[in-house]
Amino acid sequence: MYKLIIATYKEFLLLKRDLGGLAILFIMPLVLLITVTLIQNSAFVGNADVQIPIILIDNDKDELSSSIIENLHKNDSFEIVRTIEGVTIDEALANDLVLKGDYQLAIVIPENLTKNLNTKVSQNVAEVLEELGVEEESTKENIEISPQQIRMYFDPAAQSSFKNGVKSTIDKMVSKLETEAVYKAFQDELEIDEVNFSSGELFTFLEMNPQKNNVDIKPNSVQHNVPAWALFAIFFIIIPLSINVVAEKNQGTFVRLKTSPISYATSVFGKVFVYLAVCLLQFLLMLLVGFYVFPHLGLPEFSINGSYWLLFIVALFSGLAAIGVGILLGTLANTPEQSAPFGATSVVILAAIGGVWIPVFAMPELMQVVAKLSPMNWGLNGFYDVIIRNGEFADIVPEISLLGLFFLSMIFISIYYDKVKNAV
Amino acid sequence: MIIIDHISKKYKGTDFYSVEDLDLKIEEGEIFGLLGPNGAGKTTLISMLCGLLKPTSGSVSINELNFRDHKKKLQYLIGVVPQEYALYPTLTAYENLLYFGAMYGLKGKKLKKNIDDSLDSLGLTPFSHKRIKTFSGGMKRRVNLIAGILHQPKILFLDEPTVGVDVQSKNVIMKHLKKLNDNGATIIYTSHHMSEAQDFCSKVAIIDSGKVIIKGTPNELINSVDGAKRLEEVYLDLTGGELRDYV
Numbered sequence: 209m210y211k212l213i214i215a216t217y218k219e220f221l222l223l224k225r226d227l228g229g230l231a232i233l234f235i236m237p238l239v240l241l242i243t244v245t246l247i248q249n250s251a252f253v254g255n256a257d258v259q260i261p262i263i264l265i266d267n268d269k270d271e272l273s274s275s276i277i278e279n280l281h282k283n284d285s286f287e288i289v290r291t292i293e294g295v296t297i298d299e300a301l302a303n304d305l306v307l308k309g310d311y312q313l314a315i316v317i318p319e320n321l322t323k324n325l326n327t328k329v330s331q332n333v334a335e336v337l338e339e340l341g342v343e344e345e346s347t348k349e350n351i352e353i354s355p356q357q358i359r360m361y362f363d364p365a366a367q368s369s370f371k372n373g374v375k376s377t378i379d380k381m382v383s384k385l386e387t388e389a390v391y392k393a394f395q396d397e398l399e400i401d402e403v404n405f406s407s408g409e410l411f412t413f414l415e416m417n418p419q420k421n422n423v424d425i426k427p428n429s430v431q432h433n434v435p436a437w438a439l440f441a442i443f444f445i446i447i448p449l450s451i452n453v454v455a456e457k458n459q460g461t462f463v464r465l466k467t468s469p470i471s472y473a474t475s476v477f478g479k480v481f482v483y484l485a486v487c488l489l490q491f492l493l494m495l496l497v498g499f500y501v502f503p504h505l506g507l508p509e510f511s512i513n514g515s516y517w518l519l520f521i522v523a524l525f526s527g528l529a530a531i532g533v534g535i536l537l538g539t540l541a542n543t544p545e546q547s548a549p550f551g552a553t554s555v556v557i558l559a560a561i562g563g564v565w566i567p568v569f570a571m572p573e574l575m576q577v578v579a580k581l582s583p584m585n586w587g588l589n590g591f592y593d594v595i596i597r598n599g600e601f602a603d604i605v606p607e608i609s610l611l612g613l614f615f616l617s618m619i620f621i622s623i624y625y626d627k628v629k630n631a632v
Numbered sequence: 633m634i635i636i637d638h639i640s641k642k643y644k645g646t647d648f649y650s651v652e653d654l655d656l657k658i659e660e661g662e663i664f665g666l667l668g669p670n671g672a673g674k675t676t677l678i679s680m681l682c683g684l685l686k687p688t689s690g691s692v693s694i695n696e697l698n699f700r701d702h703k704k705k706l707q708y709l710i711g712v713v714p715q716e717y718a719l720y721p722t723l724t725a726y727e728n729l730l731y732f733g734a735m736y737g738l739k740g741k742k743l744k745k746n747i748d749d750s751l752d753s754l755g756l757t758p759f760s761h762k763r764i765k766t767f768s769g770g771m772k773r774r775v776n777l778i779a780g781i782l783h784q785p786k787i788l789f790l791d792e793p794t795v796g797v798d799v800q801s802k803n804v805i806m807k808h809l810k811k812l813n814d815n816g817a818t819i820i821y822t823s824h825h826m827s828e829a830q831d832f833c834s835k836v837a838i839i840d841s842g843k844v845i846i847k848g849t850p851n852e853l854i855n856s857v858d859g860a861k862r863l864e865e866v867y868l869d870l871t872g873g874e875l876r877d878y879v
Binding site: 468 | 712714722723
C-alpha cells in the first residue's frame with residue numbers, strides 16, 4: 209500500500225510539473241465542449257435563427273408560384289434570392305452557382321404550373337360530379353396534362369438531412385396548395401360562393417414530454433451535448449496516458465523499476481489514481497462551464513434531472529474505462545508514434561460507435577449491435593439516465609458494471625502481457 | 633556467490649549470440665570488472681545477471697537463488713545502476729530518491745537518513761531539491777548511483793557508472809563504491825576505463841564476442857602478456873586494435 213501511495217505521488221508530481229501538458233488536458237476538452245455545443249445547438253433547436261439563402265426561379269409567375277414564394281418567405285429558415293448583382297438568375301446560372309457551393313439550393317418552378325394544376329383539378333372534380341349525377345355529362349374532351357416537376361438543385365456537398373428537410377417542406381407546401389385548388393374547383397363547379405371551406409389542417413401533432421416522478425423530461429441541446437462531449441473528452445485521456453506509459457518504458461527509469469521489487473500493477477495503479485482524478489476534474493470543469501458559461505453564450509443553462517452524485521459515479525466509471533484503454537495501449541505500444549495516433553483514432557471510432565454523433569437507433573443493424581459493445585455507449589447511456597431520464601442508482605448499475613468490468617479486463621490484460629513479456 | 637553457468641543469449645531477429653556459453657564465478661565481497669569492447673556482450677550479461685533479460689540457455693544463481701523462482705527476494709538483495717540516467721528529469725534529486733527508495737520498502741526516518749547520508753557522501757546535499765534536468769552529467773551520474781544503493785544491497789551491478797563524467801565526479805563515485813565494498817557489498821561493474829578497472833577491481837574478465845577470453849586479478853592478467861605493464865596493454869593485445877562498430 210505504501211508503495212502504491214508513493215507511486216501515485218510520483219505520478220502526481222510528474223503531471224504537475226508538465227504545465228503545458230496539464231493545460232492541454234484541461235483546456236482542450238473545454239474548448240471542444242463549447243465549440244461543439246455552440247454548433248450543435250442551432251441544429252437541435254431547428255436552425256431558428258439561421259437563414260439559408262436559396263435561389264428561386266419562377267417560370268410560372270401565377271397564383272401557385274406566388275403562394276409557394278409567400279410560404280417560403282413566411283418560413284424563417286430560408287432567404288429567397290432571385291437576382292444576383294442586378295441580373296435575374298436563370299436555370300443555367302442557378303446550376304453553376306449551386307455547383308460551386310455558393311448556394312445550397314435552387315428551386316425552379318416550371319411554366320404553367322398554376323394553369324395546369326387548375327385544369328387538372330377542374331377536370332377531376334367535373335368527373336366526380338358527373339359520376340355522382342350532380343352535373344350533366346360534359347361534351348368537352350379532357351386535355352392530357354403530364355405531371356410537372358418543381359426542380360431542386362442541391363449543392364453536392366449538402367447533407368442528406370438538409371435535402372430531406374427541404375423536400376419535405378416543399379412537398380407539404382404543394383400538397384396544401386393542391387388541396388386548396390380542389391376545394392376551389394368544387395366551389396366553382398357547384399357555383400356556391402357563400403360556403404368557405406377551411407383549408408386548414410384537420411389534425412396536428414403535439415409533442416408530449418414523458419414524465420418520471422411528476423417531472424417533465426424535456427431535454428435541451430446542452431443536456432444532450434454536455435454528457436456526449438464530456439465523455440468524448442474523458443476518453444481523450446487515452447492519448448496522454450498511453451504516451452506516459454510508453455515514455456516510461458523508453459526511459460532508463462524502466463530498467464530500474466524492472467529490477468526493483470515493485471509490481472507492474474503498483475506502477476499501473478499509481479497512474480490510474482492520478483489520471484482518474486484528472487478525468488473527474490475535467491468533468492467537473494465541464495459541468496461548471498455548462499452551468500455558468502453557457503448562459504452567457506446564448507445557450508441553455510445546463511441542468512440535470514437526477515442526482516449529481518450519480519453523475520459523478522458514471523463519470524468515474526467512464527474515466528476508469530478510458531484509463532484501462534490507455535494503460536493497455538501504452539503497455540502494447542513500443543513508441544509514442546505508435547500509441548498517439550492509435551489512441552486518437554480509437555477515441556474517434558469509439559465515439560462514433562458509441563452514438564456520440566449519430567444516435568444508435570439511426571445506425572445500420574450491424575452497427576447497432578457493435579454500439580452495444582462500446583464503452584462510450586455505456587457511459588453515454590449512463591449519463592442520459594441521470595441527466596435526462598431522471599434515473600436512480602439502480603438505473604445506472606448495468607452501465608457502470610460494464611464499464612468497471614471493461615476497466616478490470618484492460619488492466620488484467622496489461623499486467624498479464626507485461627508479465628509474459630518480461631519473464632526471466 | 634554468483635554462479636554463471638553456460639549462459640547464452642541470442643536476441644530475436646539476429647543470427648549471432650551476444651553472449652555465448654559463458655561461465656563465471658564471482659565470490660562474495662569481490663569487485664568484479666567486466667571489460668570488453670563495444671558490442672562484446674557486457675551489458676547483455678549484466679542484464680541477465682540482474683534479471684532484466686531471460687537467457688536463451690544456461691542459468692544464473694545468486695546466493696543459490698534464481699530469478700525464475702525467487703525474483704522478489706533477489707530484487708531486494710541486488711542493486712542496479714544502469715548505464716542510462718534512470719531518473720525522472722522533472723523531479724528533484726530528493727523526490728527521485730524518495731520514490732526509488734520507497735520501491736524497496738524503505739520509509740520514514742530510515743529512508744530520509746539513507747537519502748541524506750548518500751547525498752552528503754556524494755556532495756549533492758546543496759542540490760537535493762533541484763530538478764534533475766538542471767543537473768550536470770556528473771551530478772546525474774551520482775544521483776543515478778545513489779538510487780541504486782539506497783536500500784544497501786549486498787550485490788551491486790553497475791553498467792559503466794563513470795561514463796561521461798569529469799575527473800572530480802569520477803573520483804567521488806569510485807571512492808564511494810570502494811566504501812560500499814569495504815562494508816561488504818559485492819560489486820560487478822562494466823567499464824571501458826582500463827586504468828580505473830586496474831585500480832578498482834579485485835578480479836576482471838575480458839569479454840569479446842560474447843565469450844570470456846581471460847579472467848583473473850589485474851596483476852595476473854598483466855603478467856600473462858609479455859612486456860605488459862598496464863591492463864590496457866593486455867586488453868589491446870587480446871582484443872586487437874581494430875574498431876568495433878556494429879549495428
